[in-house]
Amino acid sequence: MRIPVKLISVDGPPPPGFDDAGDGSIEAADGASLADVLAKLGLAADEAYATLVNGEPVAAAERRRRRLKAGDSLTVFPPIKGGALDRGQRPAGDSRLESPITPPLTGGHPMPKILDDLHDDHMNMARLYDLLGRELMTFKNGELPDYELVQKILDYCLAYPDQVHHPKEDLVFRKLKARDPAAAESIGDLAEEHEKLAAFTRRFATALANVLEDEQLPRDWFVDLANDFLAFSRRHMQMEEVLLFPAARKLLTPADWAEIEKAMVRRFARPSDDDRRERFEAGLGEIMAWGKAAESETPVVPPAESPAP
Numbered sequence: 605m606r607i608p609v610k611l612i613s614v615d616g617p618p619p620p621g622f623d624d625a626g627d628g629s630i631e632a633a634d635g636a637s638l639a640d641v642l643a644k645l646g647l648a649a650d651e652a653y654a655t656l657v658n659g660e661p662v663a664a665a666e667r668r669r670r671r672l673k674a675g676d677s678l679t680v681f682p683p684i685k686g687g688a689l690d691r692g693q694r695p696a697g698d699s700r701l702e703s704p705i706t707p708p709l710t711g712g713h714p715m716p717k718i719l720d721d722l723h724d725d726h727m728n729m730a731r732l733y734d735l736l737g738r739e740l741m742t743f744k745n746g747e748l749p750d751y752e753l754v755q756k757i758l759d760y761c762l763a764y765p766d767q768v769h770h771p772k773e774d775l776v777f778r779k780l781k782a783r784d785p786a787a788a789e790s791i792g793d794l795a796e797e798h799e800k801l802a803a804f805t806r807r808f809a810t811a812l813a814n815v816l817e818d819e820q821l822p823r824d825w826f827v828d829l830a831n832d833f834l835a836f837s838r839r840h841m842q843m844e845e846v847l848l849f850p851a852a853r854k855l856l857t858p859a860d861w862a863e864i865e866k867a868m869v870r871r872f873a874r875p876s877d878d879d880r881r882e883r884f885e886a887g888l889g890e891i892m893a894w895g896k897a898a899e900s901e902t903p904v905v906p907p908a909e910s911p912a913p
C-alpha cells in the first residue's frame with residue numbers, strides 16, 4: 605500500500621520523490637507500524653518529531669503499536685520545544701520568505717468558534733508575512749522597499765498577537781493541559797514560544813529602526829533577522845494548526861469550550877477592548893489594501909535573475 609505523507613518544516617532535503625512542499629508518499633507493507641514507515645523516511649530515531657495519522661496525533665510511545673492501513677495518511681511535524689531557532693535548525697535558502705503557512709488539517713469535528721477565529725488570525729498573519737517577505741525581497745535585491753508598509757506590518761505584529769491572539773491560545777492550551785497533560789506535553793511550552801516569538805518580533809523591529817537610521821547597514825544582516833522572525837512565526841503557526849488546534853478540537857468538551865468562552869469574555873469585556881478591536885481591524889484592512897495596491901503596481905523580480913549587488 606502507498607501511504608501519502610506530508611513533511612512539515614522538517615529540516616534537510618526532502619526524501620526522494622517528495623516535492624519541495626514536503627508532499628510525497630511511501631510504500632509500506634500492509635499492517636506496517638508507524639515506526640516502520642518513519643524508519644523508511646529516516647526519522648525513526650528522532651523523537652522530536654510529532655506524528656499525525658489522518659490528522660490525529662500519535663504519541664512517540666505508540667508508534668510501534670500503531671498499525672497503518674490503506675487509505676491512512678501521515679503528517680510529520682517537528683514541534684518546537686522552546687529551544688532557540690538557531691541557524692543550524694533553519695532550512696537553508698530564502699524560500700522561507702515566500703513559503704505559505706500550511707492549511708489546517710480538516711477532521712470530522714466541528715470547528716469551535718474560538719478556533720475558527722484563531723485560524724482566521726493565522727490566515728491574516730500569513731498574508732502579512734507574504735507582504736513582508738515581498739518587501740524584504742525587494743530590499744535584498746538592492747531596491748527600495750516600502751518602509752512605511754513594513755513598519756505598519758511590524759506595528760501590527762508587535763501588538764495584535766500579544767494583546768489578542770496569544771491570550772486566547774493560552775486559554776485553550778491551559779484547558780488542554782488540564783484535560784490531557786500528555787497531549788499538551790507533546791505540543792511543548794506554548795507560553796514560552798509566545799515569549800520567544802515576541803522577542804523575535806522586537807528584535808526585527810529594532811533592526812528595522814536601525815536600517816531606517818543608517819542606510820549603510822549590511823542588507824544580509826537585516827534580511828537574516830527578518831528570516832529568523834518569519835521562519836519562527838510561520839513554524840509556530842503551523843505547529844498550532846497541525847498540533848494544537850486538532851488536539852483541542854478532539855479533546856476539549858463542550859463544557860471546556862464554554863469555560864474558555866467565559867474566560868475570554870472576562871478578559872476582553874472592557875469598552876476599551878472594543879475600541880482596540882476596531883483599531884486592529886481598521887489597521888489590518890489598511891495594510892491589506894496597501895499591500896494589494898503595491899502588488900498591482902510593482903512586479904517582483906526573482907532574486908536569481910537579479911542578484912543583490
Ligand SMILES: [Fe+2]
Pocket residue numbers: 770773798840844
Ligand atoms: Fe501561538
Ligand SMILES: [Fe+2]
Pocket residue numbers: 722726769773840841844
Ligand atoms: Fe497562533
